[in-house]
Amino acid sequence: MHEKILIIDGSILLLSTANMTYSSLLMHDNFTIGLYSVDLASFLTRRYNNWIQSIPFISNYSCKVGAQDITFFFLPDKGQTALRGLLKALDEAKKEVSTALFTFTHPQIVDKLSELHQKGVKINLFIDHYVACGATAKTLQKLEEVGIHSKVSRGLQLFHHKWAVIDDHTFVLGSANWTQAAFKRNRDFIVLIHPLAKKQIKFLNKVINTIKLESSDNK
Numbered sequence: 001m002h003e004k005i006l007i008i009d010g011s012i013l014l015l016s017t018a019n020m021t022y023s024s025l026l027m028h029d030n031f032t033i034g035l036y037s038v039d040l041a042s043f044l045t046r047r048y049n050n051w052i053q054s055i056p057f058i059s060n061y062s063c064k065v066g067a068q069d070i071t072f073f074f075l076p077d078k079g080q081t082a083l084r085g086l087l088k089a090l091d092e093a094k095k096e097v098s099t100a101l102f103t104f105t106h107p108q109i110v111d112k113l114s115e116l117h118q119k120g121v122k123i124n125l126f127i128d129h130y131v132a133c134g135a136t137a138k139t140l141q142k143l144e145e146v147g148i149h150s151k152v153s154r155g156l157q158l159f160h161h162k163w164a165v166i167d168d169h170t171f172v173l174g175s176a177n178w179t180q181a182a183f184k185r186n187r188d189f190i191v192l193i194h195p196l197a198k199k200q201i202k203f204l205n206k207v208i209n210t211i212k213l214e215s216s217d218n219k
Contacts, residue, residue: 001187004175007045011038015191017102017162017175028158031100031207033173033193039063040072047074060085068193075176075188082190083183086172087112089192093166098124098208100161103131104178105139114146125150126211128159132218140218151215165208168201170194 006014018030043061060073060081073082083106090097090112097116104110104127117123125143127136129152140150153159163173174190176182196204 002175002182003187003189005044005189007041010041010045012036013041013044015173015175015189017160017173024160028160029153030160031163031173033171033191035065035070037063037065037070040065040070043072065193068195068197071192073174073190073192075182075186075190076184080183082176083108085192086190089166089170089172089194090116090164092170093121095167096122096124097164097166098126099164100126100159100208100211102128102158102160102162102177104136106178106180106183109178110139110142113148114143117146117148123148124208124212126159126161126215127152127218129153129216130158144218150218151212152218153211154214154216165196165204168205169196171196171200171204 004016004018013035014032015035016030016032018024018028018032024030040061040063059077059079060071062069062071064070071085073085075082077083087108090109093116097113113123125148127140127150132140132150132152143150162175162177163171165171171193172190174188176186176188176190182188
């Protein structure tokens with residue numbers, strides 16, 4: 001069970017990459033978003049109640065939060081709805097995809113980024129420096145061979161992010177690492193938000209620029 005979800009008063013949601021630990025919240029690099037949505041909170045609460053009672057449940061849910069469309073996917077997902085949703089969002093990129101990930105090994109997503117790069121989409125890929133030398137090393141080598149150069153984090157803390165920004169239009173965040181295990185076996189989630197507001201775009205670009213300054217070329 002790898003989800004990181006907090007629901008307050010049936011309306012406020014905190015969706016995060018961070019574990020509820022001292023080191024995760026105060027040391028490691030993570031990302032949390034806050035939403036006010038009675039609809040989504042109700043869906044998530046029903047889902048957890050159904051899970052406890054072993055009742056079948058819907059694996060994805062879409063709603064509006066203000067002017068934005070929110071699509072929430074639960075994992076694991078035998079129908080691969082979440083994977084298809086993520087690939088579709090990436091496939092709509094025309095100019096740039098920036099993604100910050102702890103670990104990245106899912107072959108279909110690797111192929112999608114390679115395809116986008118070949119179409120002229122700029123790919124900014126940031127990875128945790130520990131995992132870049134281990135589980136993700138072969139993936140980064142494959143991407144390097146097609147011309148996608150990754151950057152790795154610096155410092156002792158974990159680069160525990162699991163999110164992407166697509167064309168300053170769509171934000172993808174989840175508890176799920178971009179691995180086959182996350183999509184096929186783990187209890188995880190992914191949420192897609194679009195279209196991004198100007199303030200959100202400004203904030204996300206600031207975060208990306210900070211990560212660039214705190215990263216090194218993967219060698």
